[in-house]
Amino acid sequence: MSDTEDQTASFADLGLGDRIVKTIKDLGYESPSAIQAQTIPHLLAGRDVMGLAQTGTGKTAAFALPILDQLDLSQKTPQALVLAPTRELALQVCEAFEKYAANLRGVHVLPVYGGQGYGVQLSALRRGVHIVVGTPGRIMDHLEKGTLDLTELRFLVLDEADEMLNMGFAEDVETILADTPSDKQVALFSATMPKQIKTLSQKYLNDPVEIAIERKTRTAENVRQRYLMVSYPQKVDALTRILEVENFEGAIVFVRTKNETETLAEKLRARGYSAAAINGDIVQAQRERTVNQLKDGKLDILVATDVAARGIDVPRISHVFNYDIPTDTEAYVHRIGRTGRAGRSGDAISFITPRERYLLKHIEKATRSTLEQMQLPTVDAINESRLSRFDDQITAALESPRIEFFREVVGHYIREHDVPEVDVAAALAIAMQGDTPLLLEPEPEPERRPRYDDRGDRGEKGGRADRGDRDRGDRGPRDRAPRGGGNFQTYKIQVGKRHRVEPRQIVGALANEGGLDRRDFGKITIRPDYSIVELPARLTDDQWERLKNTRISGKLIELAKDYGPPNRSRKPKD
Numbered sequence: 007m008s009d010t011e012d013q014t015a016s017f018a019d020l021g022l023g024d025r026i027v028k029t030i031k032d033l034g035y036e037s038p039s040a041i042q043a044q045t046i047p048h049l050l051a052g053r054d055v056m057g058l059a060q061t062g063t064g065k066t067a068a069f070a071l072p073i074l075d076q077l078d079l080s081q082k083t084p085q086a087l088v089l090a091p092t093r094e095l096a097l098q099v100c101e102a103f104e105k106y107a108a109n110l111r112g113v114h115v116l117p118v119y120g121g122q123g124y125g126v127q128l129s130a131l132r133r134g135v136h137i138v139v140g141t142p143g144r145i146m147d148h149l150e151k152g153t154l155d156l157t158e159l160r161f162l163v164l165d166e167a168d169e170m171l172n173m174g175f176a177e178d179v180e181t182i183l184a185d186t187p188s189d190k191q192v193a194l195f196s197a198t199m200p201k202q203i204k205t206l207s208q209k210y211l212n213d214p215v216e217i218a219i220e221r222k223t224r225t226a227e228n229v230r231q232r233y234l235m236v237s238y239p240q241k242v243d244a245l246t247r248i249l250e251v252e253n254f255e256g257a258i259v260f261v262r263t264k265n266e267t268e269t270l271a272e273k274l275r276a277r278g279y280s281a282a283a284i285n286g287d288i289v290q291a292q293r294e295r296t297v298n299q300l301k302d303g304k305l306d307i308l309v310a311t312d313v314a315a316r317g318i319d320v321p322r323i324s325h326v327f328n329y330d331i332p333t334d335t336e337a338y339v340h341r342i343g344r345t346g347r348a349g350r351s352g353d354a355i356s357f358i359t360p361r362e363r364y365l366l367k368h369i370e371k372a373t374r375s376t377l378e379q380m381q382l383p384t385v386d387a388i389n390e391s392r393l394s395r396f397d398d399q400i401t402a403a404l405e406s407p408r409i410e411f412f413r414e415v416v417g418h419y420i421r422e423h424d425v426p427e428v429d430v431a432a433a434l435a436i437a438m439q440g441d442t443p444l445l446l447e448p449e450p451e452p453e454r455r456p457r458y459d460d461r462g463d464r465g466e467k468g469g470r471a472d473r474g475d476r477d478r479g480d481r482g483p484r485d486r487a488p489r490g491g492g493n494f495q496t497y498k499i500q501v502g503k504r505h506r507v508e509p510r511q512i513v514g515a516l517a518n519e520g521g522l523d524r525r526d527f528g529k530i531t532i533r534p535d536y537s538i539v540e541l542p543a544r545l546t547d548d549q550w551e552r553l554k555n556t557r558i559s560g561k562l563i564e565l566a567k568d569y570g571p572p573n574r575s576r577k578p579k580d
Contacts, residue, residue, distance in 0.1 A: 046072050050072045057194070057218075058197075070103050076160075083158045084156060086160065088138070096117050103137055114134060115135065117139050118141070118154075120141060146178050146557055162182075168200060171206075174507065174512075180209075245259070246277050249307075258318070258323055258345075259281075260328050261310070262332075284309075297318060324345060325353045328355070331362055331366070335372035396444065494541065495540070496540055498537070498538055500564040501559060507537065511559070515556055
């Protein structure tokens with residue numbers, strides 16, 4: 007919920023049922039935010055709504071609570087469909103529905119997005135679901151396959167509609183809106199109101215109530231806010247590097263899912279950190295023990311979900327890490343509020359993947375603050391930190407009351423073996439360090455990778471247009487090597503200029519479905535009927551399957567390796 011609350015109303019005053027109101031109270035929310043107070047009564051009354059609201063104003067509850075309040079649990083076909091631009095947001099919306107449905111037995115919510123196997127989704131759909139939350143591309147796939155029945159749909163929500171259109175889902179969204187029952191109730195939420203959104207609203211919403219909310223959330227001035235641009239596979243390494251160089255007392259690392267809390271805590275323990283996980287599945291007694299260990303200094307790092315960390319007040323928490331950046335700016339404010347308490351200073355560090363840049367902008371705009379970009383700590387910085395800690399260990403040992411005993415032991419060894427004292431000290435350091443190197447090896451020079459662009463073939467030397475460098479043998483298509491070099495492979499997709507695609511749409515769609523980031527893209531060349539894209543040469547089977555089923559501008563891209571045009575014999579000139 008938002009910090010911006012309507013003090014004149016309670017959730018009960020909005021017309022919600024007793025079970026929903028009880029759930030909200032159990033979760034600790036007292037008053038509705040402005041978007042909730044203004045939206046919920048209209049949705050309960052059956053009106054279409056167009057909400058202009060930033061991420062973090064509490065809009066998920068604004069549409070989720072009235073939908074849950076009006077569900078017919080005896081109906082097995084989907085009654086509500088929520089379209090979200092990314093799988094991350096789709097998962098977060100699903101978690102919110104499940105949280106708000108705690109006192110409603112038998113509510114089934116299904117996330118539908120690229121990257122998850124069809125089998126899981128098909129099994130759930132056959133059993134019956136009440137609410138589907140998904141990305142437009144995967145929803146379109148199910149509609150074409152006939153595996154998603156929306157004939158009895160009552161509610162449709164477009165969440166972060168402007169982001170969906172920016173990512174190239176406009177045609178999919180319109181197709182879905184047109185193919186669902188005309189008497190459905192529609193709620194559209196957008197942070198901005200470009201012309202395309204207004205046109206969409208006029209065409210598919212029936213006399214909508216327009217609601218605009220200004221966000222007023224601020225963050226504590228004594229918390230230093232930074233962010234690191236990092237791809238998802240690099241996050242664990244990035245976190246451990248930062249922990250090595252940051253002077254932290256206690257830390258909370260926020261992740262999105264319950265499973266990730268356990269997974270990440272285990273990885274941190276394997277790297278020598280005192281870490282534990284807390285999530286919604288952990289019983290209260292164990293949660294209290296874990297928090298007390300953090301307070302007492304027996305535990306240094308807590309890996310937590312938003313719900314599990316609610317209410318934690320531990321003064322020694324110096325750092326908060328947004329390992330997974332929240333899509334809700336209010337959640338961001340609550341998270342970083344775990345540090346910098348009681349007048350102390352604190353640090354908040356957020357990991358942002360390239361496709362999550364828009365969330366960074368939402369956070370900065372909503373909190374009226376600027377996050378400082380940081381760089382991944384270098385090997386030299388880490389080694390300097392390790393040597394400094396090594397010095398501190400020696401200093402602490404010299405102050406130990408046991409120093410006299412070991413002085414005599416070492417002195418005896420020196421007299422018996424006639425070895426210099428510095429050599430004995432070095433040998434003891436080796437014994438203490440074990441097989442783990444004290445310092446990191448220098449990093450290899452990074453490989454230069456080409457950047458994508460939409461300029462087409464220009465005939466640069468070494469480029470794809472430089473056909474003179476190609477092997478002119480008589481190999482047929484089956485024998486030719488795929489184009490692209492180094493870590494890249496060239497692929498062909500069946501969308502081009504006539505489909506009105508741009509490089510940003512290709513990058514957005516493929517990154518979202520295939521779990522890629524912008525550094526995984528090389529050159530992009532857009533032709534009239536198709537496009538050529540450089541992607542990683544080694545895609546996993548799972549990525550390949552997901553990318554093949556990606557849609558851009560409503561069209562299946564039919565991803566395939568590109569071998570270039572076949573070689574043709576040339577007639578000699580006269």
